[in-house]
Amino acid sequence: MMTNPTGRLTQGQFSFLPDLTDAEITLQIEYGLRQGYAWAVEYTDDPHPRNTYWEMFGMPMFDLADAAGVMLELKSCRSTFPQHYIRLVAFDSTRGVETIAMSFIVNRPSVEPGFSLVRQETNGRTIRYTIRGHEADRPEGERYRK
Amino acid sequence: MYNIPGSATASDTPLAAGTSPAETGEGVRAARTVAEVMAQSQAGGVLDELDRELVGLAPVKARIRDIAALLVIDRLRMNQGLQAQTPSLHMSFTGNPGTGKTTVALRMAQILHRLGYIRKGHLVAVTRDDLVGQYVGHTAPKTREVLKKAMGGVLFIDEAYYLYRPDNERDYGQEAIEILLQVMENNRDDLVVILAGYGDRMETFFQSNPGMRSRIAHHLEFPDFTAGELLRIAEMMLEQQNYRFGPGAREVFQDYLTHRIRQPQFANARSVRNALDRARLRQASRLFANPDKELTVDDLSTIESPDIRASRVFDLGTASAQKT
Numbered sequence: 001m002m003t004n005p006t007g008r009l010t011q012g013q014f015s016f017l018p019d020l021t022d023a024e025i026t027l028q029i030e031y032g033l034r035q036g037y038a039w040a041v042e043y044t045d046d047p048h049p050r051n052t053y054w055e056m057f058g059m060p061m062f063d064l065a066d067a068a069g070v071m072l073e074l075k076s077c078r079s080t081f082p083q084h085y086i087r088l089v090a091f092d093s094t095r096g097v098e099t100i101a102m103s104f105i106v107n108r109p110s111v112e113p114g115f116s117l118v119r120q121e122t123n124g125r126t127i128r129y130t131i132r133g134h135e136a137d138r139p140e141g142e143r144y145r146k
Numbered sequence: 147m148y149n150i151p152g153s154a155t156a157s158d159t160p161l162a163a164g165t166s167p168a169e170t171g172e173g174v175r176a177a178r179t180v181a182e183v184m185a186q187s188q189a190g191g192v193l194d195e196l197d198r199e200l201v202g203l204a205p206v207k208a209r210i211r212d213i214a215a216l217l218v219i220d221r222l223r224m225n226q227g228l229q230a231q232t233p234s235l236h237m238s239f240t241g242n243p244g245t246g247k248t249t250v251a252l253r254m255a256q257i258l259h260r261l262g263y264i265r266k267g268h269l270v271a272v273t274r275d276d277l278v279g280q281y282v283g284h285t286a287p288k289t290r291e292v293l294k295k296a297m298g299g300v301l302f303i304d305e306a307y308y309l310y311r312p313d314n315e316r317d318y319g320q321e322a323i324e325i326l327l328q329v330m331e332n333n334r335d336d337l338v339v340i341l342a343g344y345g346d347r348m349e350t351f352f353q354s355n356p357g358m359r360s361r362i363a364h365h366l367e368f369p370d371f372t373a374g375e376l377l378r379i380a381e382m383m384l385e386q387q388n389y390r391f392g393p394g395a396r397e398v399f400q401d402y403l404t405h406r407i408r409q410p411q412f413a414n415a416r417s418v419r420n421a422l423d424r425a426r427l428r429q430a431s432r433l434f435a436n437p438d439k440e441l442t443v444d445d446l447s448t449i450e451s452p453d454i455r456a457s458r459v460f461d462l463g464t465a466s467a468q469k470t
Contacts, residue, residue: 059287065266066298068336073294 007114009047012087013104022071025106029067029088037090037101038062039070041077045084045143048115048133057081060091074106083109083144109144176225183221188260189214196257201382202375206250206366210257217261234363235263235338236330238306238352240345241368244414247342248304250368254340255300264338266298274308277322285318289325297336306341307351323355330361371414373403380418384449389426392450405459421457428453 010016020028032039039061044054057077061070070088077086086107089100113134120128135143177183184190193214196207213235220230235258239247252269259267276292279285293301303309311317330339341348341362352359371379377400384390391399402421406412429449433441 059291061291061294063295064297065268065295066336068297068333069294072290072297072333 004114007112009085009105009108009112011047011049011105013102015105019108020104020106025074025088026067026071028102028104029070032090032102033064033067035090035092035101036094037092039064040089040091041070041073041086042089043077043081043084043086043107045109045140046133046136047085048131048136054085054087057086062093078107082107083146085109110146111144177222178225180218180222183218187218187221187262189218192257192260196253200246200250200253201378202371203246203250203368206368209364209366210254213258213263214261217263232263232335234334234361236362237338237340237364237366238348238362239340239342239366239368240348242344242370242414244416245368245370246415247368248302251300251302251340251342254338258300258338264299265336268296268299269302270296270299271302271304273304274319274322277303277309277326278317278319282318285321286325289322293325293329293337297333300338300340302340302342305343307343307347310351310354312354323358327357327361373400373407376403376414376418379415380422383419383422389422389447389449392448395449395451395454398451398454402454402457402459409459421454422449424457425449425453428456 004010008015014020029039040059041057042054043057044051057080058073061073064070074086074088084107085105087103087105090102092099092101115131115133118130118132120130122128177186193211196210200207213233216233223230237254239251241247248271251271255264255267255269258264270292272292277285277289279288309319309323311319326339329337341358343351345367352362377396380399381391381396399421403418406417406421426449432450432453433439433445439445
């Protein structure tokens with residue numbers, strides 16, 4: 001789109017920055033652990049902005065003390081789904097909050113075709129708009145092939 | 147591992163709080179002698195505390211001193227621009243019951259953290275049930291969960307030989323062992339594994355799992371305590387609980403120890419703890435018998451010789467004089 005020249009997905013934290021290195025990801029995980037968050041790894045090949053629930057890889061990791069455990073899981077997910085979008089989510093389990101506190105993308109497919117605008121004509125000359133990912137034409141599991 | 151300039155983690159470790167080659171600009175020059183590094187790090191304090199708080203255990207203290215010395219020399223090497231690779235720290239503790247294996251494992255996590263070898267310094271103590279699953283496919287996630295929780299600290303596996311049950315072919319202990327071996331090798335920087343158990347059974351375990359033995363760098367023997375060491379342990383335990391020996395009570399307790407050591411099923415420090423608990427019971431009963439006496443701090447915190455003398459261990463020859 002004209003508003004996003006690089007075509008990279010801009011969902012979650014740090015999405016306008018260049019890809020985070022492993023060391024920087026570790027720093028973020030350490031911050032989350034210090035705050036008492038539980039980290040989880042999620043992946044998807046359907047990056048539409050309304051798709052909030054991605055598939056979780058493994059279980060959410062409560063009671064961890066160090067980032068190495070989360071990086072182990074992330075490495076495993078990257079080798080299983082190298083061309084999917086993978087993100088790390090941090091869950092804050094304080095009573096009354098119980099929501100995701102942090103979420104950032106850590107892996108992207110090598111080519112991101114992005115989205116296009118779809119116009120639907122309804123009664124009269126009213127047009128309703130939505131967006132549709134270019135890869136959504138292919139079935140699940142066959143998207144983002146290199 | 148996470149040494150990014152300007153990040154908080156770089157200055158968290160106690161050793162890095164001293165000089166690093168990047169910071170030796172104005173004030174402190176890079177250390178060139180052992181004394182300078184000792185002054186900058188917490189290694190000296192760790193060793194002193196160890197000597198004070200653990201009685202006996204000479205091979206353990208010697209090994210910890212070696213590890214601390216290696217840390218100091220590594221720091222000097224780094225200051226000179228040489229490579230300094232973290233050594234493998236996996237350990238195996240063997241010895242009789244009550245010789246301090248679990249206690250030292252707890253202290254080891256703190257010690258290694260203060261020496262700067264592990265990042266977080268917590269201890270996760272598990273037995274076979276926490277690692278091995280009950281059905282196919284249960285073991286791997288269970289073991290991985292435990293390993294992820296232990297990363298950055300110490301994983302203490304008590305009675306490690308129960309992991310391997312060669313007689314039952316439906317046992318999933320072997321799977322847990324294989325995952326452990328893989329992580330012990332690949333994540334050496336993240337995790338220290340300490341196995342503990344009785345000497346002969348651990349020997350059988352290592353014989354059937356040579357991969358495990360080769361990954362364990364430090365095999366530490368926990369010798370039985372001498373009578374003098376047990377007396378010192380007793381005094382330290384009493385002091386911790388605000389008690390002390392009355393006049394003559396220490397000699398009676400020494401006598402008790404000489405008798406008790408000869409009895410079967412002597413569990414070293416644990417037996418001493420049990421004996422002291424029983425002495426406290428008898429002291430309580432003795433004070434209980436006099437309801438109108440005003441009890442002072444001295445009365446309440448002194449273990450007198452009759453409290454110890456009443457033990458059945460002194461009656462030689464009777465079959466019922468066997469206690470743990």
